[in-house]
Amino acid sequence: xxxxxxxxxxxxxxxxxxxxxxxxxxxxxxxxxxxxxxxxxxxxxxxxxxxxxxxxxxxxxxxxxxxxxxxxxxxxxxxxxxxxxxxxxxxxxxxxxxxxxxxxxxxxxxxxxxxxxxxxxxxxxxxxxxxxxxxxxxxxxxxxxxxxxxxxxxxxxxxxxxxxxxxxxxxxxxxxxxxxxxxxxxxxxxxxxxxxxxxxxxxxxxxxxxxxxxxxxxxxxxxxxxxxxxxxxxxxxxxxxxxxxxxxxxxxxxxxxxxxxxxxxxxxxxxxxxxxxxxxxxxxxxxxxxxxxxxxxxxxxxxxxxxxxxxxxxxxxxxxxxxxxxxxxxxxxxxxxxxxxxxxxxxxxxxxxxxxxxxxxxxxxxxxxxxxxxxxxxxxxxxxxxxxxxxxxxxxxxxxxxxxxxxxxxxxxxxxxxxxxxxxxxxxxxxxxxxxxxxxxxxxxxxxxxx
Amino acid sequence: xxxxxxxxxxxxxxxxxxxxxxxxxxxxxxxxxxxxxxxxxxxxxxxxxxxxxxxxxxxxxxxxxxxxxxxxxxxxxxxxxxxxxxxxxxxxxxxxxxxxxxxxxxxxxxxxxxxxxxxxxxxxxxxxxxxxxxxxxxxxxxxxxxxxxxxxxxxxxxxxxxxxxxxxxxxxxxxxxxxxxxxxxxxxxxxxxxxxxxxxxxxx
Numbered sequence: 001x002x003x004x005x006x007x008x009x010x011x012x013x014x015x016x017x018x019x020x021x022x023x024x025x026x027x028x029x030x031x032x033x034x035x036x037x038x039x040x041x042x043x044x045x046x047x048x049x050x051x052x053x054x055x056x057x058x059x060x061x062x063x064x065x066x067x068x069x070x071x072x073x074x075x076x077x078x079x080x081x082x083x084x085x086x087x088x089x090x091x092x093x094x095x096x097x098x099x100x101x102x103x104x105x106x107x108x109x110x111x112x113x114x115x116x117x118x119x120x121x122x123x124x125x126x127x128x129x130x131x132x133x134x135x136x137x138x139x140x141x142x143x144x145x146x147x148x149x150x151x152x153x154x155x156x157x158x159x160x161x162x163x164x165x166x167x168x169x170x171x172x173x174x175x176x177x178x179x180x181x182x183x184x185x186x187x188x189x190x191x192x193x194x195x196x197x198x199x200x201x202x203x204x205x206x207x208x209x210x211x212x213x214x215x216x217x218x219x220x221x222x223x224x225x226x227x228x229x230x231x232x233x234x235x236x237x238x239x240x241x242x243x244x245x246x247x248x249x250x251x252x253x254x255x256x257x258x259x260x261x262x263x264x265x266x267x268x269x270x271x272x273x274x275x276x277x278x279x280x281x282x283x284x285x286x287x288x289x290x291x292x293x294x295x296x297x298x299x300x301x302x303x304x305x306x307x308x309x310x311x312x313x314x315x316x317x318x319x320x321x322x323x324x325x326x327x328x329x330x331x332x333x334x335x336x337x338x339x340x341x342x343x344x345x346x347x348x349x350x351x352x353x354x355x356x357x358x359x360x361x362x363x364x365x366x367x368x369x370x371x372x373x374x375x376x377x378x379x380x381x382x383x384x385x386x387x388x389x390x391x392x393x394x395x396x397x398x399x400x401x402x403x404x405x406x407x408x409x410x411x412x413x414x415x416x417x418x419x420x421x422x423x424x425x426x427x428x429x430x431x432x433x434x435x436x437x438x439x440x441x442x443x444x445x446x447x448x449x450x451x
Numbered sequence: 452x453x454x455x456x457x458x459x460x461x462x463x464x465x466x467x468x469x470x471x472x473x474x475x476x477x478x479x480x481x482x483x484x485x486x487x488x489x490x491x492x493x494x495x496x497x498x499x500x501x502x503x504x505x506x507x508x509x510x511x512x513x514x515x516x517x518x519x520x521x522x523x524x525x526x527x528x529x530x531x532x533x534x535x536x537x538x539x540x541x542x543x544x545x546x547x548x549x550x551x552x553x554x555x556x557x558x559x560x561x562x563x564x565x566x567x568x569x570x571x572x573x574x575x576x577x578x579x580x581x582x583x584x585x586x587x588x589x590x591x592x593x594x595x596x597x598x599x600x601x602x603x604x605x606x607x608x609x610x611x612x613x614x615x616x617x618x619x620x621x622x623x624x625x626x627x628x629x630x631x632x633x634x635x636x637x638x639x640x641x642x643x644x645x646x647x648x649x650x651x652x653x654x655x
Contacts, residue, residue, distance in 0.1 A: 054460070137501045208621040211619075289530035291534045292534075363592075363594030363617075364595075371616055371617045372613045
């Protein structure tokens with residue numbers, strides 16, 4: 001019998017999810033400020049240490065930060081498994097904050113001390129998350145599509161984590177492994193496709209029907225999406241381990257043939273997963289019961305449009321090897337896909353959690369505020385518009401060729417790639433700063449009325 | 452009864468009567484159990500309102516199916532009431548939200564008075580088990596239902612929407628916990644007597 005696992009009051013303490021969900025946009029704002037300060041040089045190559053620092057401010061400090069917070073909330077409430085040692089979440093949060101900041105500092109100023117600190121903090125934080133995640137996933141009451149997707153995300157996070165530590169170690173001791181490009185490719189594939197893609201789809205199977213009263217995702221969609229994602233990840237894994245194997249067996253020909261081609265299988269598989277998922281999402285949301293579209297639904301739409309655009313850019317980079325496509329892909333995927341959906345879901349979850357913890361018991365009292373009093377839809381809409389501008393400017397700044405202004409008389413020397421990059425940075429900083437203010441105000445209003 | 456038999460499968464008929472339709476319901480339960488859905492939409496003088504639907508899909512007779520379908524039915528009423536309020540139609544919004552709040556309160560009664568105590572007794576989890584958490588959430592939701600009713604009575608559409616938005620998230624995460632855990636467990640606990648319980652619940 002399931003009675004042992006049947007506890008319905010396992011929601012974590014309020015501060016655990018909130019600290020992650022509120023810190024995320026701050027790192028997004030930091031990334032925006034950094035881009036505004038340094039300009040187009042940050043977008044000129046994906047392998048520039050400063051570009052890697054910028055990417056990780058977003059990927060770790062914002063996107064993964066929010067994802068970890070969401071997992072602490074969702075695993076107990078929506079999947080029905082307690083997270084062991086949930087209070088360790090506070091330390092995990094501190095480790096993520098410190099580790100991400102130290103990583104950026106270490107990369108930008110080439111500081112060994114900072115990199116060592118980053119490795120230690122991130123290893124402790126993600127190591128804890130991985131153990132908690134795996135213990136929880138091993139004891140789920142039933143394997144729903146959400147559980148399958150989160151498992152995929154958990155495996156991927158493990159791979160991203162190990163490769164990430166390897167790269168950081170590389171910088172620290174100056175040791176470069178063979179087939180570095182493949183390692184980087186696999187790191188990004190697992191981070192974007194498995195960790196971010198797996199978690200967002202898995203969580204969406206619960207929250208999209210719940211928030212918009214849409215029909216549940218059909219089993220054939222969820223199966224196809226996780227199968228296609230698994231194929232892509234498996235191809236990446238084979239590419240990863242076949243290199244050293246082929247070399248040790250002397251079969252370098254095989255390795256060379258595979259090294260440049262593995263993305264040709266992985267990319268269509270990811271594209272298939274994206275197309276099937278987005279198609280189903282659009283169909284379900286068009287037929288949803290709640291007719292109105294609030295800010296959060298618009299952020300979902302921006303997110304799905306961005307993931308499509310990002311994949312086109314990635315495809316373009318396979319056809320025409322230019323760093324512009326890759327940088328554009330990374331920016332649009334992280335900020336446009338991950339960022340949009342996380343903002344939308346934070347606007348639902350943060351005010352609701354604050355309301356539930358502080359006001360739930362006196363819901364009937366007409367003077368008790370409601371969730372929209374904590375965070376209004378019109379304010380969220382304005383932020384969503386700002387965010388959309390940031391995504392478009394970022395994409396444009398990444399894609400515009402360096403020689404661009406000399407081609408057109410109209411823009412002259414005013415709207416140079418550098419100016420565009422700085423504008424994108426300022427807009428991103430404003431957008432994320434606004435998001436943070438909305439979320440902190442929702443939290444603070446909750447406190448204020450209590451006393 | 453004859454009117455019910457003449458319905459096509461999947462068809463619904465709305466009954467508006469001036470006295471409690473419990474007698475008709477008792478007849479349906481006795482003679483047509485498992486072939487119909489019964490959804491009261493308002494009760495008490497001067498009139499009683501209910502939808503009777505002839506099931507098109509097979510019936511597996513579990514608590515999970517019965518109560519999850521009632522969740523979906525309340526969701527649909529919520530969405531209709533919300534759309535009416537957003538469309539600026541206070542009369543329609545008021546009528547639909549009244550059906551919604553009635554349906555929700557009936558659903559809570561079915562659970563709290565219909566099987567929670569027996570569930571607690573059979574599992575030995577009195578006062579501390581999952582039903583206690585559900586009762587507390589019901590109390591919070593009742594508070595919001597009262598506010599929806601008050602807003603509807605005052606034709607305050609913004610207030611109705613605001614209370615509705617808060618209720619929806621609370622209600623959906625509550626339903627999720629019930630459907631993923633409590634009902635599944637209850638079906639195991641009540642094996643063999645499920646039909647008896649369902650026949651009791653439908654009368655609420």
